[in-house]
Amino acid sequence: MAGEFAQQKKPIRWHIAVFLAPAVLVYTAVMIIPLFGTLQLSLFNAENQQRFFVGLDNFRKLFGDPRWSASFWNALWNNTWFFIIHMLVQNPIGIGLAALLSSPKLRFSAFYRTAIFIPTILSFVIVGFAWKLILSPLWGVAPNLLDLVGLKSLFTPWLGKEEYALTTLGLISVWQFVGIPMMLIYAALLSIPDEVIEAAEMDGITGMAQFWKIKLPLILPSIGIISILTFVGNFNAFDLIYSAQGALAGPNYSTDILGTFLYRTFFGFQLQTGDPYMGSAIASMMFLIILTGVCIYLFTIQTRLRRYQF
Amino acid sequence: MSRATASLPRTVGAHAALLAYTAIALFPVVVIVINSFKSRNAIFRTPLSPPTSETFDLIGYTMVLNQGDFFLYFQNSLIVTVASLFLVLLFGAMAAFALSEYRFRGNTLMGLYLALGIMIPIRLGTVAILQLMVASGLVNTLTALVLVYTAQGLPLAVFILSEFMKQVSDDLKNAGRIDGLSEYRIFFRLVLPLVRPSMATVAVFTMIPIWNDLWFPLILAPSEATKTITLGAQLFIGQYVTNWNAVLAALSLAILPVLVLYLIFSRQLIRGITSGAVK
Amino acid sequence: MGSLTIDKVKKSFGRVDVLKGIDLAVNDGEFVVFVGPSGCGKSTLLRIIAGLEDSTSGRVLIDGADVTVTPPANRGIAMVFQTYALYPHLTVRSNMSLGLKQIGTPAAEIDRRVTAASTMLSLEPYLERRPAELSGGQRQRVAIGRAVVREPKLFLFDEPLSNLDAALRVNTRLEIAQLHRRLKATMIYVTHDQVEAMTLADKIVVLNAGRIEQVGAPMDLYNKPANEFVAGFIGSPRMNFIDAAKLGEGQAKTIGVRPEHLTVDTGSGAWKGTVVHAEHLGADTNLYVETEKAGLLTVRIFGVYGAEAGSTLYVTPDPQRTYRFDADGKALA
Numbered sequence: 001m002a003g004e005f006a007q008q009k010k011p012i013r014w015h016i017a018v019f020l021a022p023a024v025l026v027y028t029a030v031m032i033i034p035l036f037g038t039l040q041l042s043l044f045n046a047e048n049q050q051r052f053f054v055g056l057d058n059f060r061k062l063f064g065d066p067r068w069s070a071s072f073w074n075a076l077w078n079n080t081w082f083f084i085i086h087m088l089v090q091n092p093i094g095i096g097l098a099a100l101l102s103s104p105k106l107r108f109s110a111f112y113r114t115a116i117f118i119p120t121i122l123s124f125v126i127v128g129f130a131w132k133l134i135l136s137p138l139w140g141v142a143p144n145l146l147d148l149v150g151l152k153s154l155f156t157p158w159l160g161k162e163e164y165a166l167t168t169l170g171l172i173s174v175w176q177f178v179g180i181p182m183m184l185i186y187a188a189l190l191s192i193p194d195e196v197i198e199a200a201e202m203d204g205i206t207g208m209a210q211f212w213k214i215k216l217p218l219i220l221p222s223i224g225i226i227s228i229l230t231f232v233g234n235f236n237a238f239d240l241i242y243s244a245q246g247a248l249a250g251p252n253y254s255t256d257i258l259g260t261f262l263y264r265t266f267f268g269f270q271l272q273t274g275d276p277y278m279g280s281a282i283a284s285m286m287f288l289i290i291l292t293g294v295c296i297y298l299f300t301i302q303t304r305l306r307r308y309q310f
Numbered sequence: 311m312s313r314a315t316a317s318l319p320r321t322v323g324a325h326a327a328l329l330a331y332t333a334i335a336l337f338p339v340v341v342i343v344i345n346s347f348k349s350r351n352a353i354f355r356t357p358l359s360p361p362t363s364e365t366f367d368l369i370g371y372t373m374v375l376n377q378g379d380f381f382l383y384f385q386n387s388l389i390v391t392v393a394s395l396f397l398v399l400l401f402g403a404m405a406a407f408a409l410s411e412y413r414f415r416g417n418t419l420m421g422l423y424l425a426l427g428i429m430i431p432i433r434l435g436t437v438a439i440l441q442l443m444v445a446s447g448l449v450n451t452l453t454a455l456v457l458v459y460t461a462q463g464l465p466l467a468v469f470i471l472s473e474f475m476k477q478v479s480d481d482l483k484n485a486g487r488i489d490g491l492s493e494y495r496i497f498f499r500l501v502l503p504l505v506r507p508s509m510a511t512v513a514v515f516t517m518i519p520i521w522n523d524l525w526f527p528l529i530l531a532p533s534e535a536t537k538t539i540t541l542g543a544q545l546f547i548g549q550y551v552t553n554w555n556a557v558l559a560a561l562s563l564a565i566l567p568v569l570v571l572y573l574i575f576s577r578q579l580i581r582g583i584t585s586g587a588v589k
Numbered sequence: 590m591g592s593l594t595i596d597k598v599k600k601s602f603g604r605v606d607v608l609k610g611i612d613l614a615v616n617d618g619e620f621v622v623f624v625g626p627s628g629c630g631k632s633t634l635l636r637i638i639a640g641l642e643d644s645t646s647g648r649v650l651i652d653g654a655d656v657t658v659t660p661p662a663n664r665g666i667a668m669v670f671q672t673y674a675l676y677p678h679l680t681v682r683s684n685m686s687l688g689l690k691q692i693g694t695p696a697a698e699i700d701r702r703v704t705a706a707s708t709m710l711s712l713e714p715y716l717e718r719r720p721a722e723l724s725g726g727q728r729q730r731v732a733i734g735r736a737v738v739r740e741p742k743l744f745l746f747d748e749p750l751s752n753l754d755a756a757l758r759v760n761t762r763l764e765i766a767q768l769h770r771r772l773k774a775t776m777i778y779v780t781h782d783q784v785e786a787m788t789l790a791d792k793i794v795v796l797n798a799g800r801i802e803q804v805g806a807p808m809d810l811y812n813k814p815a816n817e818f819v820a821g822f823i824g825s826p827r828m829n830f831i832d833a834a835k836l837g838e839g840q841a842k843t844i845g846v847r848p849e850h851l852t853v854d855t856g857s858g859a860w861k862g863t864v865v866h867a868e869h870l871g872a873d874t875n876l877y878v879e880t881e882k883a884g885l886l887t888v889r890i891f892g893v894y895g896a897e898a899g900s901t902l903y904v905t906p907d908p909q910r911t912y913r914f915d916a917d918g919k920a921l922a
Binding site: 018020107111114118119122129133236 | 320321324325327328329331332334335336338339341342353354357358397400401402404405407408409412414420423424426427429430431432433434435436437438439440441442457458460461462464465468492493494497518521522523524525529540543544547554557558561564565568569572573576
Binding site: 193195196198199200201202203204205206209213214217218 | 639640641660661662663666667668670671672674675676677678687688691692735739
């Protein structure tokens with residue numbers, strides 16, 4: 001009997017292919033192939049409608065040509081600063097809010113949660129313009145507010161000043177996205193069993209000590225995930241800068257990040273015409289940066305963060 | 311928590327901090343909305359007070375709505391969002407079922423392949439995506455956007471949904487098999503209804519970035535007939551940047567639909583996050 | 590050092606009264622078990638003693654001092670939780686020493702106590718492991734160790750054995766009993782399992798629907814149950830309750846006889862009946878007999894008894910060991 005069955009070939013399970021096919025096809029055709037197409041395109045250039053292989057020439061231009069390399073390093077540094085602001089401001093605030101929200105028997109916590117998450121759902125266009133208006137010296141909402149607390153003298157048109165614009169935009173972006181770390185940390189805090197917290201209460205570990213010694217170590221994996229999500233999101237950002245400052249990422253490119261740099265290169269602006277090949281080279285660099293970040297996270301950080309089974 | 315473990319100053323402090331942050335979160339939205347209902351003079355003179363009977367003015371809204379195109383833009387956004395959402399949920403759930411239910415060669419590899427898109431943003435392929443759309447004649451069609459957003463939404467959808475589908479009881483599916491249900495029926499009749507709550511979570515996560523996206527509408531479908539509301543608002547505001555009434559009204563109109571949707575789905579969203587779908 | 594007084598403690602969650610006025614005194618060194626069906630309020634009472642839950646009214650006194658609003662950590666108590674509640678990110682050693690570090694106990698003293706506790710509970714090989722690397726029984730011992738190192742006046746156990754399998758449960762039960770004998774500390778132990786209650790307790794507190802039904806030594810509760818509830822709850826298999834009217838008893842409403850106080854005979858006896866089902870456990874045999882006069886009775890016979898379903902038997906109660914209850918369920922003398 002057993003032998004008979006063993007000889008029979010297992011029928012091909014077509015339904016597995018049917019279930020997988022639509023997702024895999026769309027995903028491969030619209031995402032993966034173009035992604036590698038872009039990487040490939042960065043090795044080409046064109047003259048008189050003729051495309052030809054140039055090897056790493058585009059990258060040589062990007063790093064060798066002083067104009068290109070200046071723009072690239074400017075965008076990369078700005079992007080890094082943008083990321084640093086998020087890590088230093090957005091994530092600690094998010095964790096703090098989540099810690100407050102998760103205090104037991106806190107009233108109105110659903111209201112706070114809902115309200116603080118609202119900026120996250122708004123589009124960059126709304127956020128960019130709303131803040132542009134509020135910070136505008138023409139309208140005067142911001143100076144008025146500062147006046148209320150007696151700090152009117154501090155006001156400057158932050159978005160218009162080279163030295164402040166990027167930091168201001170970073171903080172606007174923090175304002176918009178603080179809801180995401182808040183929610184994820186909140187969820188992580190809720191998943192700590194009540195009894196563990198009660199055991200800590202019995203041990204006399206309460207208040208801040210409880211947060212540092214018990215809760216924080218238990219939510220470290222979530223903080224790791226948030227960091228990498230922030231990294232990918234920041235090095236892929238474009239919309240907010242574009243909405244608030246336009247494709248030129250003014251004033252004087254002081255808010256230029258990789259996303260806007262890519263857009264300008266690809267589509268051209270003012271006198272320069274669009275260059276898909278240099279655009280691909282920049283996209284490839286972004287790909288490389290993000291991939292490196294993700295790999296560092298996956299292979300060094302995540303393996304050290306323990307996930308605890310309760 | 312009991313009297314013995316709670317302290318009043320701590321509770322008051324928590325509320326103060328949360329209220330302060332809530333004010334920061336809502337302030338810009340509130341300022342925009344209240345000023346959109348005021349006359350031009352009042353907007354500048356008393357930007358922080360709500361409209362009164364004297365300063366109440368709908369001129370901004372009439373200006374925006376007389377533009378007329380906004381209804382078309384809204385319709386475009388709606389079509390793109392709903393269609394992409396439907397495809398993401400359907401294809402995503404099917405793939406998630408295949409990955410979580412069947413053991414087959416390459417299962418893990420396929421899972422990793424699909425998960426790649428969670429970390430690598432689709433925008434990096436834009437140059438080639440545009441070439442693809444040009445080659446297939448899909449530039450300036452809503453189909454192009456739907457395709458891109460479906461691809462963009464699938465990785466996270468597959469990842470979250472397969473986590474949930476692993477929780478559906480094997481006994482239930484096996485009972486279905488013994489009753490002679492085909493694998494397709496087991497998926498559509500037994501599994502899909504059970505993971506409906508998680509589908510709602512995925513829907514919210516997928517919907518927000520699609521509705522708010524500026525990049526792909528700008529690049530793939532900037533024509534008048536295919537503009538989405540986000541792109542339309544961006545261009546309109548850029549054009550009318552000195553017309554404060556119109557700008558504020560346009561912003562308020564753009565906030566409204568998302569806000570309503572969010573308030574309807576916020577419980578779902580929070581339940582989805584806290585049930586551990588995205589940890 | 591280690592007495593506990595509970596004074597008119599009431600607790601309501603919204604409109605539901607979980608505890609309807611509890612008075613209780615626990616002496617120093619006593620092992621007291623709260624037992625009752627689920628939802629009787631026993632865990633709530635324990636949590637009120639611990640300070641994890643507020644009472645709606647009433648006071649809790651430890652060693653004569655009112656601790657009703659004292660934070661749990663300052664009550665001089667330690668608690669062992671049902672799910673162990675170990676800190677998953679800390680080693681066994683750190684789990685045990687964290688609370689002591691928090692109050693600034695000198696390192697040498699912490700070390701001494703941890704060593705003593707881990708020796709007592711045979712945890713030395715596992716001190717540097719994390720909870721995830723331990724078995725259920727080991728985790729439970731760590732949880733007990735964490736309580737022991739605090740040298741509390743009062744140990745609280747919240748159903749500590751219910752997540753263990755049957756064999757481990759017996760072992761750990763034994764360890765807890767030995768622990769009590771060695772430390773001579775006051776212990777309060779909550780369980781729904783009357784076997785645990787009978788085997789561990791100096792004093793059992795039977796709770797039902799937010800009230801104390803009876804307080805007493807295990808054998809007192811077995812021999813002299815105050816009411817029908819206690820009579821039915823203590824003892825396994827459950828006591829048989831027979832409508833007194835069927836037996837022509839005047840004063841009582843219900844007559845109770847424990848299964849082990851019934852004897853059977855094939856020839857003659859008080860109540861004639863048919864065996865409905867027989868459970869052969871080896872050491873004893875449980876028979877379910879449908880009698881004409883007294884209804885369905887459970888009979889426990891020591892040793893092997895060869896009776897099969899359908900056979901006819903006579904069942905006779907031990908007249909010295911029958912209980913009478915009035916219409917309110919109160920036991921009659």
